[in-house]
Structures are given as C-alpha cells and as structure tokens.
Amino acid sequence: xxxxxxxxxxxxxxxxxxxxxxxxxxxxxxxxxxxxxxxxxxxxxxxxxxxxxxxxxxxxxxxxxxxxxxxxxxxxxxxxxxxxxxxxxxxxxxxxxxxxxxxxxxxxxxxxxxxxxxxxxxxxxxxxxxxxxxxxxxxxxxxxxxxxxxxxxxxxxxxxxxxxxxxxxxxxxxxxxxxxxxxxxxxxxxxxxxxxxxxxxxxxxxxxxxxxxxxxxxxxxxxxxxxxxxxxxxxxxxxxxxxxxxxxxxxxxxxxxxxxxxxxxxxxxxxxxxxxxxxxxxxxxxxxxxxxxxxxxxxxxxxxxxxxxxxxxxxxxxxxxxxxxxxxxxxxxxxxxxxxxxxxxxxxxxxxxxxxxxxxxxxxxxxxxxxxxxxxxxxxxxxxxxxxxxxxxxxxxxxxxxxxxxxxxxxxxxxxxxxxxxxxxxxxxxxxxxxxxxxxxxxxxxxxxxxxxxxxxxxxxxxxxxxxxxxxxxxxxxxxxxxxxxxxxxxxxxxxxxxxxxxxxxxxxxxxxxxxxxxxxxxxxxxxxxxxxxxxxxxxxxxxxxxxxxxxxxxxxxxxxxxxxxxxxxxxxxxxxxxxx
Ligand code: FES
Ligand code: MG
Numbered sequence: 119x120x121x122x123x124x125x126x127x128x129x130x131x132x133x134x135x136x137x138x139x140x141x142x143x144x145x146x147x148x149x150x151x152x153x154x155x156x157x158x159x160x161x162x163x164x165x166x167x168x169x170x171x172x173x174x175x176x177x178x179x180x181x182x183x184x185x186x187x188x189x190x191x192x193x194x195x196x197x198x199x200x201x202x203x204x205x206x207x208x209x210x211x212x213x214x215x216x217x218x219x220x221x222x223x224x225x226x227x228x229x230x231x232x233x234x235x236x237x238x239x240x241x242x243x244x245x246x247x248x249x250x251x252x253x254x255x256x257x258x259x260x261x262x263x264x265x266x267x268x269x270x271x272x273x274x275x276x277x278x279x280x281x282x283x284x285x286x287x288x289x290x291x292x293x294x295x296x297x298x299x300x301x302x303x304x305x306x307x308x309x310x311x312x313x314x315x316x317x318x319x320x321x322x323x324x325x326x327x328x329x330x331x332x333x334x335x336x337x338x339x340x341x342x343x344x345x346x347x348x349x350x351x352x353x354x355x356x357x358x359x360x361x362x363x364x365x366x367x368x369x370x371x372x373x374x375x376x377x378x379x380x381x382x383x384x385x386x387x388x389x390x391x392x393x394x395x396x397x398x399x400x401x402x403x404x405x406x407x408x409x410x411x412x413x414x415x416x417x418x419x420x421x422x423x424x425x426x427x428x429x430x431x432x433x434x435x436x437x438x439x440x441x442x443x444x445x446x447x448x449x450x451x452x453x454x455x456x457x458x459x460x461x462x463x464x465x466x467x468x469x470x471x472x473x474x475x476x477x478x479x480x481x482x483x484x485x486x487x488x489x490x491x492x493x494x495x496x497x498x499x500x501x502x503x504x505x506x507x508x509x510x511x512x513x514x515x516x517x518x519x520x521x522x523x524x525x526x527x528x529x530x531x532x533x534x535x536x537x538x539x540x541x542x543x544x545x546x547x548x549x550x551x552x553x554x555x556x557x558x559x560x561x562x563x564x565x566x567x568x569x570x571x572x573x574x575x576x577x578x579x580x581x582x583x584x585x586x587x588x589x590x591x592x593x594x595x596x597x598x599x600x601x602x603x604x605x606x607x608x609x610x611x612x613x614x615x616x617x618x619x620x621x622x623x624x625x626x627x628x629x630x631x632x633x634x635x636x637x638x639x640x641x642x643x644x645x646x647x648x649x650x651x652x653x654x655x656x657x658x659x660x661x662x663x664x665x666x667x668x669x670x671x672x673x674x675x676x677x678x679x680x681x682x683x684x685x686x687x688x689x690x691x692x693x694x695x696x697x698x699x
Contacts, residue, residue, distance in 0.1 A: 188356020215571030224252025241265030266343030281603025313343025323390030332461030340443025391602020400681030406690030564598030565615025
C-alpha cells in the first residue's frame, strides 16, 4: 500500500486549519523552523537512548545526525527524542527492571507526538527489546538502528571480550594469579571504544535477532560501532524509514510468527544469550504472536551453534563482521528459516541474504562443522538452549548447554541453598563452606517479583575454596537470569519463581537435586507429600518496595516464561490514537 500525504498521522497535528493546527505549526516555528521544512513531509522520530552513563551508546548523538541527513535527503523531517537510557552496567538494581519502563516510554512518545515513523537507536541489552516492544504496541513504521559492537582488545596475545573475560580474570585475581597493579591496568582496557559488548552477549544476541526478524537493515547489526560504515548505515536508516512510512511498513506487518521463528533460529545458530528466552516472548506478546519455551527447545535441537563467538566459542564480534556477519550466518542456516518472511527492506528475508557467503569458515561455521560438536554421550553439548521441566520448574527453566560443562549435564548432588544474593555473597568465600564439586548451589528470590526485576545473579560465583582446588564450574540453579557474556552450568529462569511460591521456595540445604539435560528435567528428589507439607508452611516474603515504579513492577510483572511483560501492557490490543483538541 502506498500512503497519501493526507493519511499521515502528523497531518492531524499540522494540516488542520483550526486553532490547534495553528498552535502546532506556531510551536515548530518557535524553534526557528520554516513551515516548508516540516509541513507536507513524513515526520520521523529518532528515539535516541544516548546518555553520559551509557558507554555502549556514547556515539549515538553522532549517529542521530547521520540518520537526520538520511531522512532529510529522502524528503522527510527528522526529530530527535531522548528515551530512557539503560546502560547495562551502571543501572541498579538491574536494567531488566526498566525494560518495560522503556517500552512504555517508547510507545507513549510515539503515540502522543506527531510522528509518522521512528528510527529506534540503541543496542545495549534491554534497550533493543524495550524499544521494539514499545514500537510494536504503537505500531507506526519503525526501523531499528543498532549501536554496533565495540572494538576488540588484546591481552597477553589473546583477544579479550567484554564481560566474558572480566569474569575469567576476576577468578584469576581472586586466587592471586593476577596481582593488583595488573588488575587495575585491566580496567582501562577490554572496553576500549564506544559500542556494545563484543562477545555474543545479550546485546548482539538481541540486535541480531531483531535483524533476522526483519526490523533492521541487512548486515547492520554486525557492523562495529566505530567503523565508518556504521555512520553510513545510520544514514541509510534515515533514508529507508521515509520509504517505510509511505509503504506503511508497520511492525505488526513484519513481526509475524514466521519472523519470530527466524529470530529463534538465529539465536540458536549464534549460541546467543539465554536472556532472549525472556525478551522473545515479551516482543511476541506485543505483536499478538504465540511463541513459547517449547518453540525454543524445538529449534535448539535443529539448529547447531555455528557462530564461533564467546562465550560458546573463542572469537569476537569484530571477527564476525569480517567473516560476513549475520547475512552470511543466515545464509548458512537458510534451511531452518522462513525465507518468505517480509522485512523492513520491502523484500523477503530470503531475498535479503541471497548470495551471501562466509569469508571465514572458522568464525561462521558450516552446518556440518558446528562450534561444539554433539557427541554420542552428550548430543546436547553443542546446543544454545535446553528447556527443562520437572517438580522444581513446572513452568520451565532454561540452560545454555554450549556454555556449560558437558560432564555436568547429567548430575545429581546435594543442594546448598541461599535465600538472597546478599546472603550468598557473604558466605560463598568462607573457607569452611560445606561445598564440593558435586554440590548444587541454589539461589532463590532472584525472579521477576523477588529480585525484583530478575537480576543477572544466576551465574553464582564458584566458592573460593573450590577455585583453589582447580574447580572452574559446578551446577547452579536460580530463578534469576545470567549475563549473556557468562558461562557455566547454570540453570536459570526457574518458573514459577520462589517469591510467588514456586517449588524453588521449598528446597532445603541437603536435598538431592537431579539435572538431566537429555531428558530435559530438573527435579528435587523428594516425595510429593513432603513438598506438600513444606508448601503448607510457606509464607510469601514481605514486599520490600511499598511505593514507586518498583511497586508497580512487582504488581504488574508476569513470570519469565511469559517474558516478564506487564499484564496491562501485554497483548496486541491497540490503545486508541489520541484525540487532538
Ligand atoms: Fe552494554 Fe554489554 S554493557 S552491551
Ligand atoms: Mg549483558
């Protein structure tokens, strides 16, 4: 469909010959604009998540300028709008608490203002799903302009990646293998340029998924943030969004179930972050698409990890770009994709990736040469995800086998239970801690309500006592999340969570826990009668937050298997357009 000028949303503000139209035009001219600059053109909002406390987005004001040039040259008028900036490392207690806040802000910015389409500018972890969720609910043409990954660093001859290596070096520092001056010197390194984490953490997982779903220009999410081509890509976003407005390319036209299945297959081939298991159902919910944990498990069994990137592999985003980036990876897994899905280019995904090839078969592997080969003993070892169920997680839990220790994928051991992250941190390095390699560390009250905000506590630290014995991994369980840059045998997102009375609340230290990835089960080895007795004694924890956004969050948030969206924001029913008077 080709829209006509009088069908543009912004015309409701600017075209009317009444006192309101007069006021809207007057207030634009108050900024020094001429009528001709903005009247009779599509108005493009650039939702910019730049801030001085979002280092991954440090370059986004410059990119907004490039987008503006693109919009102007394509005959539109661009307006830059600040949106909540969720710098993953700085925001406490966790950016996840604010993903829905950003989604709500993006949606209401779009709806309340005279915008015909938007460019969504961001990339650090929660920013991508937050912006996409909001734009989907507002449902005006939207194009995602990714922040891009940071440049690599090298340390002792090795390429190092943000997040993954911080954790590795911290363990080395804890046991004295790295001294303090060296540790301090590492602070100035590893994250040496603006851009998102350069491992296959949550940022690159989500931006790549969004590109595969058709909401970002082909290849855009693999471009390094500091490459000159990144600025040209931002310009191209400005150009394309103007056409998307005329073509009425709204998110709900692009985000079909096929598009989401393409996103899931991409996540698996990337060996991407477990956080996608929360963000995908939330985004799908906004588009009115049915998508659940079973869809993830099914595609994880079909699509092996082909991107050799930390933490599943040993290369970084810059290498991925040189190898051909996402289009080359998608070409490799095309047998698992819905190639007819429509994308922001106006073409199908299949058309977008035609002729793409991998320039480096070690970084972007062929289907018959996955990053971690399945073995007869452990066919799951190379999978990016497994969804578990059992008496500990009736509504599901997830684990990333490709970042876990294969020998732990079938394991029974005694639980060591912590009721809070603070309790765990206070006890974990006690030399007398009753823990062995077989222990299953359990952390509860880390879920969406309990955290609150489902913090990234799920990668519980290995007790110092075990690190000194050379142990680098043990089985860990929680209702929390884990950073996509981390690794280890960590069962995450246990649902329902303990704070709402999920079975995790009933486990006691010493109970035997059985994890069986092949069977996709996680159980506490107790009879149902014992669990029922403990359940009868269980009391919900007193909520610590009595006011403010956190109170609203705890009241509204859904469980992780539904994506932790707010009950009142989920679903694809549209809020009516605002009346203009
Ligand atoms: Fe922003 Fe990792 S901290 S992407
Ligand atoms: Mg992260």
